[in-house]
Every structure is written in structure tokens, then in C-alpha cells.
Amino acid sequence: MNFGLTDEQQMVVDTVRSFCENELYQHEAEVERLGECPRELGEEIKRKVLEMGFYAPNIPEEFGGGGLDHLTFALLERELGRTSMALSVWWGRPSNILCACDGEQRERYLLPAVRGERFDALAMTEPGAGSDVRGMKTFARQDGDDFILNGTKHFISHADLADFVIVFVATGEEETPRGPKKKITCFLVDRGTPGFEIRPGYKSVSHRGYHNCIMTFDDCRLHKSQVLGELHGGFEVMNTWLYATRITVAAMCVGRARRCFDLAVDWAAEREQFGQPIGKFQGVSFKLADMATEIDAADWLTLSSAWRLDQGLDANRQIAQAKLYASEMLARVTDETLQIYGGMGLMDELPVERFWRDARVERIWDGTSEIQRHIISRDLLRAKGA
Missing domain, CATH: 2.40.110.10 (Butyryl-CoA Dehydrogenase, subunit A, domain 2)
Incomplete structure (x- = not known):
């Protein structure tokens, strides 16, 4: 595996992150307050993504999609993980199971979904x-x-x-x-x-x-x-089409963890107690060290599982490992960030409590942590005939 990004991959990362920061972050508080993304806002997000040529990036080019490989698509999902899912869902990624459409089904379902006409x-x-x-x-x-x-x-x-x-x-x-x-x-x-x-x-x-x-x-x-x-x-x-969706969950967990971690580092550097930044205290600095290490580990687990798919290698266990570790890592990172913020971390004036709440479901949907452990252990024992 080449650990460096290609120019195209770096462009995808930069474009998606910039879009999230400049177009989506500003609407997160409104979504939290309303409990929904206003339809007109969602349609505007979709329009901008279509204009950029980034809609349906996971669908093969032969059907009009972006045709991204698994690794590049994981990088895109990692960046979308930084923002609210109520907003990022409008960055259309039709289920790739629609590639199984045949004949008239393609005209009725697949192609309109790729063009952003049907959801x-x-x-x-x-x-x-x-x-x-x-x-x-x-x-x-x-x-x-x-x-x-x-x-x-x-x-x-x-x-x-x-x-x-x-x-x-x-x-x-x-x-x-x-x-x-x-x-x-x-x-x-x-x-x-x-x-x-x-x-x-x-x-x-x-x-x-x-x-x-x-x-x-x-x-x-x-x-x-x-x-x-x-x-x-x-x-x-x-x-055939669905088991790689666990990579998406893992990638989005990594992206959200990195955004949360950035807030933790900033707070540790700025917040003072006893005459110095709290990041100077070992109880806080060691938390940051552990968080950074776990985020990087989850990132590489996720990207390597996507890379294996692109190489045509079996990746079921590796994908399960990525989903398991990244989702549980996110829980630890958001919890430690909240601890570093102290009481302010629980207040909805800051996004920390939202990251903390949002993290909980990741260990449940697209296969619980227990199911992922079952997949991993079954793969290990099958090789021994057990």
C-alpha cells in the first residue's frame, strides 16, 4: 500500500473539506434547533454538489457517476463525517446496490438517482x-x-x-x-x-x-x-454490493473524531487553570496523545481495508475491524474531549455535546460492535478449521 495520496485523492480531500467548512458548518446549529434540514437548504446543497461534478461519486462512470475507487471514496466520506449527517446526506451517494439494476430498472431508478432526480x-x-x-x-x-x-x-x-x-x-x-x-x-x-x-x-x-x-x-x-x-x-x-458500507461508517467516524480532536487541542492550549494552559498538565496532555494515536490507527485500518477491496483482496475481516475500532475510538475521543472541556462540554453553545451524542449510534448501525467481533473471530478460527 502506498501511504501517500495521489493528486486526485488530495483534490477530493481538499474539495470536500472546504465545502463542509464553508457551506455546511454554518447550518449545523439550525439543524440542531429545528430537528431537521429545511428542504430548500438540502436542495441547494445538492445543486452545488451537482455543479461541482461530485454527485454520486461512488457510482461507476458507465452509469454517469464519479467512479471513485473504494480508497478515494473512503477519503471523501471521511471528510463528510466532519459535519452533520442531516446536511451531508444531500451530497448524494446513491446506494451502490442500484448497480444491480437491469434493463428498464436502470432508466427508472439507477440513472435518475445518479442525476439527483430521485432519492x-x-x-x-x-x-x-x-x-x-x-x-x-x-x-x-x-x-x-x-x-x-x-x-x-x-x-x-x-x-x-x-x-x-x-x-x-x-x-x-x-x-x-x-x-x-x-x-x-x-x-x-x-x-x-x-x-x-x-x-x-x-x-x-x-x-x-x-x-x-x-x-x-x-x-x-x-x-x-x-x-x-x-x-x-x-x-x-x-x-455483492453492501458489505463495504461499513467502510463508510468507519471513515465518517474518523472524520468526526478529527474535528472533535482539533477542538480539544485548541481548548487545551487556550483554557488556563492555576496560571497555565490546561494542556500543560499531564492529565490532559496524555489524553491528547492517546486520542491522536487512536485516531491515526483507526484511519489506517479504514483506508487499508478500502485499499484491499481495490486490490481484489478479501477484506471482510479487515472491514469489520475498521468499523469496530473506528466507532469505539470515536466514543472514547468524544468523551475525552468533553472531559477536557469540563462543564462547558455539556452545553449546547458548543458542538462537543453533539459529537458525544452522535457517536453513540455508530456502534449499533451497519452491524453492532458485537456482530463485528463475531465476523472477526469467525474469520480467525475458520482458518484453523474451528
């Missing part, structure tokens, strides 16, 4: 099925050329913005040596389809303004042309 959301989680994807109860029954969907999804990120949703549901069952196992199929469902409703979700302390939603299907009828991939082939689609 997508991804739905897997259910009230009774989070990490256990096979435990989902939302079911699609075939009826001639149609499928009839019934069930509920929740914790569906930014579905309130979505024009269509990529939904994974059970479509059958098969017998295995370990007992019955559900077959999973992926569908493309348009907002406004009869029997399909998107409702406001729960109020979360993390990422205010970046909403989760509840989706219900009540005899929702879909044509077979809305199956993404093959019937019962949902896991193949998922494993």
Missing part, C-alpha cells in the same frame, strides 16, 4: 429483526406476475427524503441441516405505491435532523419487474 433509501431492519436479517417477518407472496407485500420496517435512515426504497423481504423458506431458512428477495418500491406508507420514526439523540422512519406494507402489490437481482437472490445482491 433512494435502503430498508432491511424490522422491529424483531436487526442483526438477524434472516429473522425478518416482512413477507412477499407471489400472485401471478405480481408480489403482495405485508410487514413493517423501522430505523430506515432518510426514508422521509426517498422517492423510492430498496427493500429486502422474505419470499420463501428452504430446509437446511440447521433447520428452515428464509429466502430473501430485494424489491424496488416507489413512494406512493398503494399499500406502502412511510411514517416518521423515533426521536433519536444521535444525528438530529437525520431522520429514521417506519415503513409499513399492507397488501402492497408490486410487479415482478421490481425485483432487484434474482428472486430469492437477496443475499447475493446484499453480499
Whole structure:
């Protein structure tokens, strides 16, 4: 792995960071106060990103996207991690699972998403099925050329913005040596389809303004042309396109940690107690040293896992390690930053308490820390036949 950035990669980093600092930071307090990003502001962000030619950077060039490799895209996500997710979501990064679209699906879903004309959301989680994807109860029954969907999804990120949703549901069952196992199929469902409703979700302390939603299907009828991939082939689609999304979480955690760390260093250098800057005290200076070390370690874990994907190497364990370590690192960094700030760290006049709150969800979504540890340990033991 070459540890230096190419000119193109450095340009991506500089451009995205500058955009966040000059166009997005100024709106963060408003988003926190309102609990949402005003639609007109979001559309303005999208317009500017489209004009820069940076929209859909993760989608291959053959479909009109930016065609960034995994490493460069991780660098972009790292910089977007510095700002509010309610704002950065408008820097459109359509789910790359849409690359599985075929024929008319490309004109209806993929290409409009790349052009910024339609917004997508991804739905897997259910009230009774989070990490256990096979435990989902939302079911699609075939009826001639149609499928009839019934069930509920929740914790569906930014579905309130979505024009269509990529939904994974059970479509059958098969017998295995370990007992019955559900077959999973992926569908493309348009907002406004009869029997399909998107409702406001729960109020979360993390990422205010970046909403989760509840989706219900009540005899929702879909044509077979809305199956993404093959019937019962949902896991193949998922494993082909989705597992690298954990790199995005890790990268954004690194970016947010670096911004938070910069605030901690500034405060330690400026805040005085007992006649000197508090950074002079070993109790504070050693915190900074540990934070810097952990951020760098998470950064390299994340970038190296993305690099492995670009080299065509197996990276499942490395991606899990990056997601696990970066999300838990962010929790420690935000907590220590708040400790360095003291009581002021808890006040909403400063962004520290927001970083602290936002950090908590990173150890849960896109695979909990426990799931990541399972992936890592399983990979290690499989090599020994255990």
C-alpha cells in the first residue's frame, strides 16, 4: 500500500473539506434547533454538489457517476463525517446496490438517482429483526406476475427524503441441516405505491435532523419487474454490493473524531487553570496523545481495508475491524474531549455535546460492535478449521 495520496485523492480531500467548512458548518446549529434540514437548504446543497461534478461519486462512470475507487471514496466520506449527517446526506451517494439494476430498472431508478432526480433509501431492519436479517417477518407472496407485500420496517435512515426504497423481504423458506431458512428477495418500491406508507420514526439523540422512519406494507402489490437481482437472490445482491458500507461508517467516524480532536487541542492550549494552559498538565496532555494515536490507527485500518477491496483482496475481516475500532475510538475521543472541556462540554453553545451524542449510534448501525467481533473471530478460527 502506498501511504501517500495521489493528486486526485488530495483534490477530493481538499474539495470536500472546504465545502463542509464553508457551506455546511454554518447550518449545523439550525439543524440542531429545528430537528431537521429545511428542504430548500438540502436542495441547494445538492445543486452545488451537482455543479461541482461530485454527485454520486461512488457510482461507476458507465452509469454517469464519479467512479471513485473504494480508497478515494473512503477519503471523501471521511471528510463528510466532519459535519452533520442531516446536511451531508444531500451530497448524494446513491446506494451502490442500484448497480444491480437491469434493463428498464436502470432508466427508472439507477440513472435518475445518479442525476439527483430521485432519492433512494435502503430498508432491511424490522422491529424483531436487526442483526438477524434472516429473522425478518416482512413477507412477499407471489400472485401471478405480481408480489403482495405485508410487514413493517423501522430505523430506515432518510426514508422521509426517498422517492423510492430498496427493500429486502422474505419470499420463501428452504430446509437446511440447521433447520428452515428464509429466502430473501430485494424489491424496488416507489413512494406512493398503494399499500406502502412511510411514517416518521423515533426521536433519536444521535444525528438530529437525520431522520429514521417506519415503513409499513399492507397488501402492497408490486410487479415482478421490481425485483432487484434474482428472486430469492437477496443475499447475493446484499453480499455483492453492501458489505463495504461499513467502510463508510468507519471513515465518517474518523472524520468526526478529527474535528472533535482539533477542538480539544485548541481548548487545551487556550483554557488556563492555576496560571497555565490546561494542556500543560499531564492529565490532559496524555489524553491528547492517546486520542491522536487512536485516531491515526483507526484511519489506517479504514483506508487499508478500502485499499484491499481495490486490490481484489478479501477484506471482510479487515472491514469489520475498521468499523469496530473506528466507532469505539470515536466514543472514547468524544468523551475525552468533553472531559477536557469540563462543564462547558455539556452545553449546547458548543458542538462537543453533539459529537458525544452522535457517536453513540455508530456502534449499533451497519452491524453492532458485537456482530463485528463475531465476523472477526469467525474469520480467525475458520482458518484453523474451528
